[in-house]
Structure formats: C-alpha cells, structure tokens
Amino acid sequence: MNYIEVDIVCTPNNETISEVLSATLGEIGFESFVDTDTGVKGYIQKQLFDKEALDSLLSDFPLEAAFDYRVHEVEDKNWNEEWEKNYFQPLIIDDRCIIQSTFHNVPATFEYNIYIDPKMAFGTGHHQTTELMIREILNADFSGKSLLDMGCGTAILAILASMRGADPITAIDIDEWAYDNAKENLSLNKISNIELKIGGAELLSANETFDVILANINRNILLNDIHAYVSVLNSGGELYMSGFYIEDIPVIQAESEKYGLSFDHFKEKNNWVAVKFTKN
Numbered sequence: 001m002n003y004i005e006v007d008i009v010c011t012p013n014n015e016t017i018s019e020v021l022s023a024t025l026g027e028i029g030f031e032s033f034v035d036t037d038t039g040v041k042g043y044i045q046k047q048l049f050d051k052e053a054l055d056s057l058l059s060d061f062p063l064e065a066a067f068d069y070r071v072h073e074v075e076d077k078n079w080n081e082e083w084e085k086n087y088f089q090p091l092i093i094d095d096r097c098i099i100q101s102t103f104h105n106v107p108a109t110f111e112y113n114i115y116i117d118p119k120m121a122f123g124t125g126h127h128q129t130t131e132l133m134i135r136e137i138l139n140a141d142f143s144g145k146s147l148l149d150m151g152c153g154t155a156i157l158a159i160l161a162s163m164r165g166a167d168p169i170t171a172i173d174i175d176e177w178a179y180d181n182a183k184e185n186l187s188l189n190k191i192s193n194i195e196l197k198i199g200g201a202e203l204l205s206a207n208e209t210f211d212v213i214l215a216n217i218n219r220n221i222l223l224n225d226i227h228a229y230v231s232v233l234n235s236g237g238e239l240y241m242s243g244f245y246i247e248d249i250p251v252i253q254a255e256s257e258k259y260g261l262s263f264d265h266f267k268e269k270n271n272w273v274a275v276k277f278t279k280n
C-alpha cells in the first residue's frame with residue numbers, strides 16, 4: 001500500500017498545536033504522526049489523501065497558528081508499526097502502573113501491568129487526558145462497582161478499572177478501529193469482565209445503570225451527552241470526564257449541575273483537565 005507523507009511546518013510549533021493538529025488530521029484519514037523539530041509529519045494511505053480536506057482543516061484550525069506543508073509519496077511501509085516501535089515508549093505512572101506494548105519487554109513488576117498495542121486507537125497513556133484519568137482511577141475505590149467507559153479507545157481506562165476491582169464493565173467507542181483494538185487489548189491483559197460495544201450515547205438505556213462512568217472524549221461531545229450519562233448513573237455514582245481544557249470547566253460544570261451532579265474536584269496537566277462529579 002502506498003502512503004503519502006505530509007510534512008507540516010507549524011508556527012508556532014508547540015505541544016498543544018501538534019497534539020490538536022494530529023487529532024484533527026486523524027479525522028480526515030491520517031493514520032500516524034511524528035513530531036518533528038518544525039511541526040508534524042502525518043501519514044495517510046495514498047487513495048485516502050484529499051488535498052482540499054487538508055487545506056480546509058488547516059485554514060479552519062481552532063488555535064492561533066500558521067502552516068506550510070510539503071507532500072511526498074513514500075515507499076510501502078507499515079507506518080503504524082514504525083510509530084509504535086519508535087515513539088510509543090513504556091509509561092510508568094506514580095510508580096504503580098506501567099503501560100507498555102508487547103514488544104517493550106519491561107519486567108511486569110508493578111502493581112498494575114498493562115499491555116496496549118494501540119494500532120490506530122487513542123489511548124497509550126501518553127496523552128495528558130489519559131494520564132489524568134489513570135491517576136483518578138488509581139486513587140479511587142472502584143471495588144465491586146459497575147462501570148461504564150465511554151469513548152474507550154484502546155480500553156486502557158476500562159482495563160485499569162477492571163484491575164482495580166470494578167465489575168461489571170461496559171466499554172463503548174464510536175470508532176470501529178477502537179472497538180477492534182480494545183478487543184485485542186482485553187485479551188492481551190486477560191480481562192474477561194468488560195463488554196465492548198460500538199456506538200455512542202444512543203446505546204445507553206435505563207436497563208443498564210452504573211456506579212461509575214469514565215468519559216475521556218472532548219468538550220462538545222461531553223456537553224451533548226452529559227444528560228445521557230446522568231440518566232444511566234446510579235444515585236451516589238461518580239462521573240469522571242476529561243478531554244477538555246481548564247477554561248472549559250465552568251461550561252461543563254453548568255451542564256452537569258443542570259442534571260443534578262455536584263462538582264467534586266479536578267486534576268490538571270498542561271492545561272488539560274480531568275474532573276469528577278457525583279450524583280446527588
């Protein structure tokens with residue numbers, strides 16, 4: 001399969017710009033990304049490359065930035081594999097939890113040893129929002145609690161929640177790639193109490209309610225779906241949300257309070273946050 005490499009020069013070039021750029025390129029079919037000294041290189045299958053879509057993405061970019069890019073056709077290669085091997089390094093959180101891939105071979109001597117082969121699904125723990133949610137899970141008592149992981153990606157959060165005693169667990173993602181990858185990761189980690197589903201909030205129904213909901217998605221989807229999450233959250237239940245910035249907390253809090261949730265606390269890293277609410 002032939003790939004197109006798009007080498008994008010970003011002004012300014014910083015972590016926030018390159019993260020948002022990679023995420024939005026993913027929405028138009030780019031499969032993998034490499035941060036460079038000047039910006040980001042993205043890789044996409046040749047037949048999926050759409051210059052107009054790229055130009056409109058760059059001109060409608062949500063942050064203040066200017067871009068210049070060059071396009072090259074590149075030799076056949078598994079870019080995901082390259083990215084995984086070269087850029088996905090083992091991640092240790094609070095000396096308690098390690099996230100690594102099967103090719104890393106770090107001895108599994110931590111309290112929680114998680115294996116993730118991410119392919120194209122989001123969630124290796126390297127994004128601040130995933131890390132913040134992992135910290136919340138490490139500090140919470142999920143023992144015997146039913147749990148929903150909305151926007152599960154690789155299922156990293158559901159896997160850790162299962163290791164922390166949550167049971168039963170439902171993990172949902174709208175993306176078929178995420179579903180397939182989550183399935184592989186459940187089996188890699190020998191987790192058998194997580195039911196995976198493909199879809200969004202329309203899958204939630206009062207027949208299945210939860211003590212805990214995790215939702216690391218993004219500001220707008222959360223604002224749209226908070227009411228649906230609350231409708232399946234048991235009284236006294238906990239809702240943890242991430243995928244947005246510190247300045248978005250007031251609007252997320254106002255929407256949550258509309259449906260009877262109380263703000264508990266938030267954690268922040270590089271302006272990204274995870275917030276916890278409880279249901280009265």
Ligand SMILES: C[S@@+](CC[C@H](N)C(=O)[O-])C[C@H]1O[C@@H](n2cnc3c(N)ncnc32)[C@H](O)[C@@H]1O
Binds near residue numbers: 123130155156173
């Ligand atoms: C930021 S990633 C989080 C992945 C993982 N939970 C983590 O913490 O690393 C968000 C995920 O939400 C999924 N998603 C996007 N919109 C969604 C929706 N409306 N309902 C459910 N999942 C959604 C995406 O496919 C993506 O896998």
